[in-house]
Amino acid sequence: MIWSAAKALMIRDLRLLWRRRGDALQPALFALLVVVLFALALGGEAQALAKVAAAVLWLAVLLAGLLALDTLFRGDADDGSLEQWLLAPVPLSWLVLVRTFMHWATTALPLLVATPFLAELLHLPHDQLPVLLASLALGTPLLSLLGAVVAALTVGMRRSGILIALLALPLYVPILVFGAGSVAAAAQGLDPVGALLLLGAGLVLALVLAPLAAAAAIRIALD
């Protein structure tokens, strides 16, 4: 029951995404734009860019994910599917987890794939790339999970745009600190494993707790 529900939800999400294939590229395009803006604002000189490349890439991914957060539950809230979720025989938190995973796979995963390309634009030193990808691989699901809680809290609201960002950013700060910090540590020759392990631990904790919190938030919002 649990797995068939998950499969049904995943197939539905993929089908819906396929029908609007163009939209799937938007987060990646936004990240590219952010990279371009930073590069131009910093003067475009390779040495200066290389020093901040990892941080800018982390920010580009984080901000792109933040903008995509609104679409997590909005479609289903608008057409009433979210209420069907409340009535489903499977736990609401499970559906939230599946939905968040699909959202991550369709918005953050393309960003991860695009990262080496974006890194080249910013002249990121090649030895920092593996640590950067590892920190993003651990950090972006964490961002998606925490973002899901915030998106669930604001799902009923119409003019919630900036509010989602304001609510999510304080929760995002520790993830950014450890994620970008791990690459910074590696760049200085220190061991990044500590920060990466903390991200991993946070991810495990969030995998369990965030769907529960988001489910509670959906119940509050739909009451």
Place this chain on the structure above:
Amino acid sequence: MSYQNYVIAAYCVFAAVMLWDFIAPRLQVRQQLRAARLRATRVGKNRPNEFPLSRE
């Protein structure tokens, strides 16, 4: 180095924020009571009940 200005500045910040913290809820309560008073006059709650509930 004279720290006096810094100490005064810090204590002034404290006093200002505490003053705001004291005034804001008082204003809110006053606003709520005023709104209730106006609402009562609008609805005319001081009318006697002309049509009491009946079973017929």
Place this chain on the structure above:
Amino acid sequence: MHPVVRWFHQLGSPPYFERFAARWAPIAYIAGLLVMAYGLYGALFVVPADYQQGDSFRILYIHVPSAWMSMAAFALMALYAAIALIWRIKLCEILAMACAPVGAAFTLITLATGSIWGKPMWGTWWDWDPRLTTELILLFLYLGVIGLYNAIDDRRNASRAAGLLAIVGVALLPVIHYSVTWWNSLHQGQTIRLFGQSHMDPSMLPPLWAMVIGTHLWFVGSLLARARADNLRRESGKDWVAKLAEPRA
């Protein structure tokens, strides 16, 4: 029924709470002011100047109690919110949301006085060190709770959503508290303990404890005053509010 249990249930009645808060808020405010006056007098005129920091350390008597208050208020807010979410007690929703502005005010005082103290001590108004950064995030969390509460029209749903956010955010508190232990921080490590030996000279402690107690009493007063306003707002259509608001003949 046990008198305390009965009193607890009575508090849940909005008109009773209005009378309770109207009576006790001023008492708490005055008590807080008196204790703080004693503490501030001691801080400014009685305590000797620090051998290292000179007179600037007197800012500690504002900065530290405010910092403790900023965290205590958030913890209390999360506790009230949890009770409100689990048992759906309306009063706890009101109290939880009332904690937010007061807590934010104390966080602001902490950041501002810390910055003013830091300029002569460390030579800078700000540093991105873990203690300062996490305290700043705490301010953003407070503002987020307040913002979310104001963004939703239905008061009960609004307080429950904002309360959930507070519960999620309470995980930040241990990070703030232990940030000076876990990281190499510019900010001072833990010198004053609630239990056990403090590293501060005993002659300097009494005004600090006075300020701690004073700010807590003030917090209670402010909490009751704000809860009173929110209570009146939620009950605004009811007869007892109209009766209360009647101009005295």
